[in-house]
Amino acid sequence: xxxxxxxxxxxxxxxxxxxxxxxxxxxxxxxxxxxxxxxxxxxxxxxxxxxxxxxxxxxxxxxxxxxxxxxxxxxxxxxxxxxxxxxxxxxxxxxxxxxxxxxxxxxxxxxxxxxxxxxxxxxxxxxxxxxxxxxxxxxxxxxxxxxxxxxxxxxxxxxxxxxxxxxxxxxxxxxxxxxxxxxxxxxxxxxxxxxxxxxxxxxxxxxxxxxxxxxxxxxxxxxxxxxxxxxxxxxxxxxxxxxxxxxxxxxxxxxxxxxxxxxxxxxxxxxxxxxxxxxxxxxxxxxxxxxxxxxxxxxxxxxxxxxxxxxxxxxxxxxxxxxxxxxxxxxxxxxxxxxxxxxxxxxxxxxxxxxxxxxxxxxxxxxxxxxxxxxxxxxxxxxxxxxxxxxxxxxxxxxxxxxxxxxxxxxxxxxxxxxxxxxxxxxxxxxxxxxxxxxxxxxxxxxxxxxxxxxxxxxxxxxxxxxxxxx
Ligand SMILES: Cc1cc2nc3c(=O)[nH]c(=O)nc-3n(C[C@H](O)[C@H](O)[C@H](O)COP(=O)(O)OP(=O)(O)OC[C@H]3O[C@@H](n4cnc5c(N)ncnc54)[C@H](O)[C@@H]3O)c2cc1C
Numbered sequence: 001x002x003x004x005x006x007x008x009x010x011x012x013x014x015x016x017x018x019x020x021x022x023x024x025x026x027x028x029x030x031x032x033x034x035x036x037x038x039x040x041x042x043x044x045x046x047x048x049x050x051x052x053x054x055x056x057x058x059x060x061x062x063x064x065x066x067x068x069x070x071x072x073x074x075x076x077x078x079x080x081x082x083x084x085x086x087x088x089x090x091x092x093x094x095x096x097x098x099x100x101x102x103x104x105x106x107x108x109x110x111x112x113x114x115x116x117x118x119x120x121x122x123x124x125x126x127x128x129x130x131x132x133x134x135x136x137x138x139x140x141x142x143x144x145x146x147x148x149x150x151x152x153x154x155x156x157x158x159x160x161x162x163x164x165x166x167x168x169x170x171x172x173x174x175x176x177x178x179x180x181x182x183x184x185x186x187x188x189x190x191x192x193x194x195x196x197x198x199x200x201x202x203x204x205x206x207x208x209x210x211x212x213x214x215x216x217x218x219x220x221x222x223x224x225x226x227x228x229x230x231x232x233x234x235x236x237x238x239x240x241x242x243x244x245x246x247x248x249x250x251x252x253x254x255x256x257x258x259x260x261x262x263x264x265x266x267x268x269x270x271x272x273x274x275x276x277x278x279x280x281x282x283x284x285x286x287x288x289x290x291x292x293x294x295x296x297x298x299x300x301x302x303x304x305x306x307x308x309x310x311x312x313x314x315x316x317x318x319x320x321x322x323x324x325x326x327x328x329x330x331x332x333x334x335x336x337x338x339x340x341x342x343x344x345x346x347x348x349x350x351x352x353x354x355x356x357x358x359x360x361x362x363x364x365x366x367x368x369x370x371x372x373x374x375x376x377x378x379x380x381x382x383x384x385x386x387x388x389x390x391x392x393x394x395x396x397x398x399x400x401x402x403x404x405x406x407x408x409x410x411x412x413x414x415x416x417x418x419x420x421x422x423x424x425x426x427x428x429x430x431x432x433x434x435x436x437x438x439x440x441x442x443x444x445x446x447x448x449x450x451x452x453x454x455x456x457x458x459x460x461x462x463x464x465x466x467x468x469x470x471x
Contacts, residue, residue: 001026001258001268002451003246003283006034007440008432009274010228011063011447013238016272019455022237024268026260028245028275032229035403035433036440038222041394043349045220046307048398050440051338051356052076052214053221057441059448060224064217067227072219075212076343081321084113085330086154090385092321093155096198099177100143100156101190103198114150121148125191130184132173136409139177140169146190158325162336162358164438165301165404167328175411218346221440246275249283249428256287256427270427270454274447276300277405277434288428291421297414298434301404304359304367306334306378309394312351316387319353324385328362332384333377335360352393355382371397405434429454 002013005027016023031037035049053060055075064073082093094111096104109119125146132142139160144152157168164171173181183193217223232238247261249271258266273280281295312318323338334357341348348354357378359367366374375395382388415435422428429450436446 001266001270002272002274003258004028004034004274004276004279004432005032005240005242006274006276006432006443007036007225007228008443008447008450009034009272010225010232011444012272012274012431012451013232013240014063014228015448015451016455017232017235017238019452021455021458023232023235023239024266025232025238025240026244026246026258027240027242028279030243032240032242033222033225034276035400036221036225037398038220038225039396041396042309044307044309044352044354044394045347046354046394046396047220047340047356048305048307048396049400050221051340051344052216053440055211055213055215057437057439057445059445060441061215063444063448064224064227067224067231069217069223069227072217072223073215074218074345076214076322077345079321080212083321083324084154084158084327085324085332085385086113086327088330090324093325097155098194098198099179100151100159101180101194103194103201105195113154118148118150122151122191124148126189128189130188132181132184136172136174136412138169138409139171139173139180140167142173142180143168143190146184153329154327157328158336161328162325162360164407165303165361166406166408167361170406170408172407172409172411175407175415216344246283249273249287251287256425269458270429272447272450272454273428273430274432274450276403277432278402280430280432280434284428284430288421288425291418291430294414294417294421295430295434297417298411299406299408300402300434301361301406302364302367302399302401303361303404304364304374304400305396305398306357306359306374307340307394307396307398308355308357308375308378308382308392309348310353310355310388310392311390312353314388314390315353316389319355319386332381333363333366334358334381335363337378337382357381367399367401371395405438407438426457427454 002009002025013023013025037048039046083090091113094107096107102108140152143156161167183190187193245261248259250257277295277298281292284292319339322343325336326332337357340354340356374397431446431450433443
């Protein structure tokens, strides 16, 4: 049985059907997808949650291909330019930026994003000795030591802070960017390691067209959810139940019984618990209190996605590139914005501009207020930056309250504690964005892995009885 119909739970349920295990997926809300939420409004395709998956983690691409969506995988459109708003100016991100580090020296040396003293400070990394000693540290502290404050404030924080919904001074180096730890261990200098990686990647890619770092689907990420749901529903002995929140997990002899909020009691052989971590912790509180406490120790942040559509001629200065990352000390309500209509084909009718803005934790107070106030704040930012002179044609506000798992320093220890506390109960597999990666590909991979673990345990006849009994 699978609890939670987000991408993790759907991937788990799909994997169980492939293993020939009867499966019941129960979802609390009246729709599948969880944070993956594609909406179509007046000809616009709006992603209220994620808008893409990263290309170098293959699990989402592989799943899309398996489900017959290979032909509708799309990359971002050229030119793939992103700007950084820092000290009141809009500066293009230097070409060849990898994960917060340059992979080409030329664009980094010539970028106006940093002053010469700041570039020289970053260059100190070339001679600094190794610093890490096996203890996790914050990304901010580590990078500030090696590369200086400006690299953190203008690159690392806007890039990573937005994805993980937390300042880099809180985020775990080991959990979020372990490759930077490996760079230091293997090469000592992060810059030398990144430049070497860049050369190797360019040699590998020579002769083939440059790929897109971010991928999506023609019909939005919701089409992956729809395809998963269709595959699950089409499998024998598989059922998806919506508006069916789980209220409790209860010990039943050597098994775990599941009680739904409507009083239905199910006795599956095994449970993949793919609800958001705070819900998972509450459901495990009686059965596995140590695991519940370990899960509760993973903090969650709040964010919002505000999507506004405009007539193109509403912009006095048409926005360039794919979007803007905002340094934390800029007086703007959004932390980043994407020009969806420039970044992806097929998201907006001709003659319009579709903007997707992220409301960061530092503006979280806005999210507590009415939609009108949030929209006015984001519209005001766009007016200041691009001279927008007419109101939006379409608006969508998505609030994600306490929904972003934050991989803070020590995260890997907390995950190890959750795993240690659940080893005695192999019939319960906990999976989801809070543990081994927040991205859609990691959620898919971990959901499928959790399903394979429980499939090995399951006596299919019993699970089938649970499904039939509950129907
Ligand atoms: C604004 C935003 C933008 C993002 N952008 C990207 C991006 O561009 N690329 C990327 O890779 N990732 C992105 N992410 C991260 C990614 O979307 C999520 O980490 C991922 O979708 C989480 O999937 P999940 O299935 O683990 O959890 P969820 O999507 O939270 O699914 C959990 C499900 O469990 C259900 N549930 C809750 N309680 C119960 C209960 N008691 N019983 C039964 N069901 C229950 C919920 O209703 C929900 O459907 C973004 C996230 C957010 C919020």
